[in-house]
Amino acid sequence: MHDATIVGGGCIGCAVAKHLLEQSSLDVAVVEKAYHLAEHQSGRNSGVLHPGFNYEPGSLKAQFSTAGTRRLKAYANEHDIPLDECGVVVTALDDAEERRLHDLREQADENGVETEFLGDRAAIRDHEPNAIGQAAMYCPEAASIDSQEYVYALASELKNAGVDFYMGHRVDAVRDDGSSFTIETSNGTLETRYLVNAAGLHADELAHQLGVGRGYQIVPFRGEYYELVPERASLVESMIYPVPDPDLPFLGVHYTRRTDGKVIVGPNTVLAFGREAYDNTDVSPRELYDTLTYRGFWRLMASREMAAVAWDELNKSYRKEKFVEAAQRLLPGVEKRDFARSYAGIRAQVVSEDGRLVKEPVFEHGSRSTHVLNAVSPGLTCSLPFGDHLAGEVLENFE
Numbered sequence: 001m002h003d004a005t006i007v008g009g010g011c012i013g014c015a016v017a018k019h020l021l022e023q024s025s026l027d028v029a030v031v032e033k034a035y036h037l038a039e040h041q042s043g044r045n046s047g048v049l050h051p052g053f054n055y056e057p058g059s060l061k062a063q064f065s066t067a068g069t070r071r072l073k074a075y076a077n078e079h080d081i082p083l084d085e086c087g088v089v090v091t092a093l094d095d096a097e098e099r100r101l102h103d104l105r106e107q108a109d110e111n112g113v114e115t116e117f118l119g120d121r122a123a124i125r126d127h128e129p130n131a132i133g134q135a136a137m138y139c140p141e142a143a144s145i146d147s148q149e150y151v152y153a154l155a156s157e158l159k160n161a162g163v164d165f166y167m168g169h170r171v172d173a174v175r176d177d178g179s180s181f182t183i184e185t186s187n188g189t190l191e192t193r194y195l196v197n198a199a200g201l202h203a204d205e206l207a208h209q210l211g212v213g214r215g216y217q218i219v220p221f222r223g224e225y226y227e228l229v230p231e232r233a234s235l236v237e238s239m240i241y242p243v244p245d246p247d248l249p250f251l252g253v254h255y256t257r258r259t260d261g262k263v264i265v266g267p268n269t270v271l272a273f274g275r276e277a278y279d280n281t282d283v284s285p286r287e288l289y290d291t292l293t294y295r296g297f298w299r300l301m302a303s304r305e306m307a308a309v310a311w312d313e314l315n316k317s318y319r320k321e322k323f324v325e326a327a328q329r330l331l332p333g334v335e336k337r338d339f340a341r342s343y344a345g346i347r348a349q350v351v352s353e354d355g356r357l358v359k360e361p362v363f364e365h366g367s368r369s370t371h372v373l374n375a376v377s378p379g380l381t382c383s384l385p386f387g388d389h390l391a392g393e394v395l396e397n398f399e
């Protein structure tokens, strides 16, 4: 019998385990269905440490991303995790975007994030010689990290401290025995006094079994990337982002230099026909049925604006030239032949019953359990402070 068992060995599950060990003397275990760590969101993302200029001051996301960027950099340096502190250039292409850029800088100030105003094309060129824009903001704190190496570093720290990892154990059912839980897995049965659900794309299914989070359902949205062919990767020195449009749910196509030197472009955002449907021909009939019969999904799609975004994103998925057109807005020198298909990741995006994309982290407690229902982007950046916070909540709820 373990004191606390965490379902899900992604960055959130491992970060909760790390902080439970730091804050208590509990016997902790991690149960992971895959045979390798970081197979899903934690290993299939852009790998960007977002320092928090994008998020509303005072929100959990703003607090966690600002603190998380600094803590993850320190952790990466301590554990030899590849990290590139290259910064990001956010470029405004017209007057409306420039006005929003100023708002973004004010927001950055309130969140304690340093930015520099680049007032003309020449100033932009000093940072990104091939980007265009009438003005831009440079944020030196943004960085690129190898997210898989990060999760493996967390796991090796945990294993050294005595945490049991049950790899290749898919949790199929959890039974509440009154004072403990019996966890039925694909590879045997485990018992635990407390359960932490950090199952990412499947977290709602597990929570619903224990009567928690019934008002929420995860709708999987795939993000597909292209990468610049190696001989054109030098077109981007750091990261080039558009100014976010507050009326749109997702940031447009952008460029990110990864720690392995690749420049990835994207991601777009399309409905995935399954929670792990990484290719646009993959379909899980049961999971697709769950999405299509969910009232929250139809309420979301009923908005004309959302339907237009969905159509545009779908076009970028099936027609390379549409994706390239979007990418050329920031970097006019790129051509279709410069782009090669790269990997995809799937966001575990919670949609509420009233049809809202929930943008803040959501976690709920049951009796002797805690469920991370919406570890939305930038969940990787937020993982250390979020894990710290969750561990505190788990210990409060433990008794």
Ligand SMILES: Cc1cc2nc3c(=O)[nH]c(=O)nc-3n(C[C@H](O)[C@H](O)[C@H](O)COP(=O)(O)OP(=O)(O)OC[C@H]3O[C@@H](n4cnc5c(N)ncnc54)[C@H](O)[C@@H]3O)c2cc1C
Residues within 6 Å of the ligand: 007, 008, 009, 010, 011, 012, 013, 031, 032, 033, 034, 037, 038, 039, 040, 041, 042, 043, 044, 045, 046, 047, 048, 049, 050, 169, 170, 171, 172, 198, 199, 200, 201, 202, 203, 222, 223, 267, 344, 345, 346, 347, 348, 375, 376, 377, 378, 379, 380, 381, 382
């Ligand atoms: C395309 C994309 C780009 C992103 N870019 C960024 C970025 O640049 N910066 C940033 O900060 N964040 C980014 N994010 C967000 C970030 O990746 C996630 O918020 C974070 O990885 C969530 O971690 P997690 O541990 O909750 O989920 P996961 O990494 O998905 O981990 C959940 C784990 O639970 C396991 N599991 C599920 N069900 C079961 C079960 N029944 N039994 C046992 N195990 C189970 C899974 O196998 C998985 O390993 C991005 C996400 C995506 C998809």
